[in-house]
Amino acid sequence: MSALALNLRATWGRAYGRLVGAFREPTWLITDAILPNLGMLAFVMLYRALGAPRSFEALAVVGGLLATYWINVLWGMGAQFYWEKQSGQLQLYFVAPCSRMAILSGMALGGFLLTTARSAFGLFLGFVVVGVRVEPFSLPALLGVFTLTMVALYALGMVMASLFLLWGREAYHLSNALYQPVQFLSGLYFPLKTLGPLGIVAAGLVPLGLGVDALRQVLLGAGAHALLPLRFEIVALVVLCAVFLWLARVALAYLESLAKREGRLTQRWQ
Amino acid sequence: MRALVARLRASAWLGLQIESNWTDPFLFTAYAITHPLATALILAGMYWAVGGAVQGADTFRGLYLGSAFHNYVVMVLVGMGWMIVEEREEFETLKYVYTSPIGMFNYLAGRSLVKLALATLSTVLTLAVGWFLVGLRWDWAAVHWLPLVAALGLGVFATVSLGFFVAGFAMVMPRAAFTLNDGIAVALYLLCGVIFPVDLLPRVLQWVALALPFTWWYEALRRFLLGHGSSTLLNAWSDGALMLWLFATTLVFSVAAHLAYLALERRARQLGRLDQTTLF
Numbered sequence: 001m002s003a004l005a006l007n008l009r010a011t012w013g014r015a016y017g018r019l020v021g022a023f024r025e026p027t028w029l030i031t032d033a034i035l036p037n038l039g040m041l042a043f044v045m046l047y048r049a050l051g052a053p054r055s056f057e058a059l060a061v062v063g064g065l066l067a068t069y070w071i072n073v074l075w076g077m078g079a080q081f082y083w084e085k086q087s088g089q090l091q092l093y094f095v096a097p098c099s100r101m102a103i104l105s106g107m108a109l110g111g112f113l114l115t116t117a118r119s120a121f122g123l124f125l126g127f128v129v130v131g132v133r134v135e136p137f138s139l140p141a142l143l144g145v146f147t148l149t150m151v152a153l154y155a156l157g158m159v160m161a162s163l164f165l166l167w168g169r170e171a172y173h174l175s176n177a178l179y180q181p182v183q184f185l186s187g188l189y190f191p192l193k194t195l196g197p198l199g200i201v202a203a204g205l206v207p208l209g210l211g212v213d214a215l216r217q218v219l220l221g222a223g224a225h226a227l228l229p230l231r232f233e234i235v236a237l238v239v240l241c242a243v244f245l246w247l248a249r250v251a252l253a254y255l256e257s258l259a260k261r262e263g264r265l266t267q268r269w270q
Numbered sequence: 271m272r273a274l275v276a277r278l279r280a281s282a283w284l285g286l287q288i289e290s291n292w293t294d295p296f297l298f299t300a301y302a303i304t305h306p307l308a309t310a311l312i313l314a315g316m317y318w319a320v321g322g323a324v325q326g327a328d329t330f331r332g333l334y335l336g337s338a339f340h341n342y343v344v345m346v347l348v349g350m351g352w353m354i355v356e357e358r359e360e361f362e363t364l365k366y367v368y369t370s371p372i373g374m375f376n377y378l379a380g381r382s383l384v385k386l387a388l389a390t391l392s393t394v395l396t397l398a399v400g401w402f403l404v405g406l407r408w409d410w411a412a413v414h415w416l417p418l419v420a421a422l423g424l425g426v427f428a429t430v431s432l433g434f435f436v437a438g439f440a441m442v443m444p445r446a447a448f449t450l451n452d453g454i455a456v457a458l459y460l461l462c463g464v465i466f467p468v469d470l471l472p473r474v475l476q477w478v479a480l481a482l483p484f485t486w487w488y489e490a491l492r493r494f495l496l497g498h499g500s501s502t503l504l505n506a507w508s509d510g511a512l513m514l515w516l517f518a519t520t521l522v523f524s525v526a527a528h529l530a531y532l533a534l535e536r537r538a539r540q541l542g543r544l545d546q547t548t549l550f
Binding site: 025027028030035038039041042043045046047048049050051052053056086170173176177179180181183184187188189190191194195225 | 292293301304305307308309311312313315316317318319320326329330333360445446448449452453456457459460464465466467470
């Protein structure tokens with residue numbers, strides 16, 4: 001079998017495990033899909049209580065939908081190796097003949113497909129229950145921007161997974177600590193432009209903010225209160241995709257050898 | 271009494287070690303306040319974003335205040351459910367705690383003290399963010415101190431009491447405890463008028479909201495600190511009636527939660543769930 005075929009099979013194998021595993025634990029559907037979207041509903045209702053223009057409700061819905069992907073990237077990508085370490089499976093990944101990047105790509109693919117299926121609940125809440133509306137939009141533009149956002153976001157997840165190889169409980173706490181601040185710095189529930197220069201800096205570090213801003217521009221037009229023109233954001237997302245994928249590869253190789261030297265790959269409860 | 275204090279102190283100390291010994295105190299403090307601070311900043315961001323378009327800045331401030339005190343519910347009530355998950359699933363020590371002379375109830379009570387301290391810090395910081403960034407101000411001379419302190423005490427008592435109920439459920443349902451803990455946090459966020467008035471809920475859910483002590487708690491805190499509530503529906507109740515409902519719902523829920531905890535703990539033991547790990 002060629003190296004490419006082996007790695008593609010490893011990618012699919014890891015993605016398959018994730019997809020099948022989710023159906024074997026249906027209660028996680030509530031944690032991963034329903035609860036974050038219900039949280040989004042609270043922010044929509046706040047805008048309604050304040051008498052804000054309806055476009056702000058749509059802003060919050062788009063942000064809420066992307067929040068489910070952010071949860072998946074944090075816990076399903078970043079902290080995944082921590083869980084694997086706890087369950088004693090991490091070493092199996094390292095004795096497998098495939099590339100570690102293939103395994104990470106499989107985790108990303110499986111997580112992305114699963115989260116996309118689960119976003120249906122958020123779409124239902126936003127467009128049917130709350131009744132938000134968007135402007136007429138271009139489907140290819142939407143799919144293009146969405147794909148770029150997801151590649152950049154999951155590539156960031158791969159970088160985080162590499163870092164977390166080295167860590168124990170810190171990985172868990174870091175994921176916990178990053179969840180809400182990144183939502184703030186990415187402007188998930190308000191236009192990123194509101195943060196001024198801080199928004200631009202944050203957008204350059206975490207692709208979630210740029211992605212959500214670009215998606216809002218495609219869906220809401222002027223109602224998006226955009227940070228930068230759409231074409232700039234697309235270029236920036238492409239750059240972030242390349243940077244994070246490269247970083248993930250480098251970080252994984254370096255941190256794997258460091259974790260082996262320090263004997264941390266099989267260390268539990270630390 | 272002295273033995274009880276010693277047990278509470280020992281479990282609180284252990285709780286602090288479990289929560290914080292993975293890093294240094296400075297980093298731990300920063301970690302502990304990150305989540306509530308970011309939540310406060312999200313609300314501030316929303317407020318800045320709508321700017322002059324909002325109809326009621328006072329309404330927003332009232333809702334922001336509710337969000338600040340909701341830190342107690344998230345960190346203490348839901349946190350007590352997470353204690354069981356951690357002890358059983360992650361550290362696999364629940365069975366040892368259960369068989370130790372300290373007793374499960376005292377252990378949970380002691381650990382909840384640490385959560386209470388962290389929640390208080392988070393609430394103060396959230397209020398400070400509100401004070402400086404979104405104009406959440408109150409007139410110190412106009413604050414109704416006595417009812418405010420009484421309401422605060424009742425709310426904290428209700429939070430810890432219901433925390434035992436959540437912990438009991440987490441004992442009986444090993445795998446589903448994850449979902450249950452998150453679900454309770456979100457449900458209470460939506461139902462108790464934390465960041466939007468209960469008036470916006472469908473009628474059936476309004477009745478559910480009125481049955482929960484936290485709905486009355488947040489409204490009482492708003493009235494006695496800011497001088498106004500945030501719900502047209504709850505405005506129909508006088509201050510005295512509001513306190514009476516807060517007291518009544520707290521009493522009913524606390525007694526029910528205590529009895530339920532004892533029954534659930536017994537049930538978990540009967541079903542062999544105290545050392546049943548399902549995640550790792």
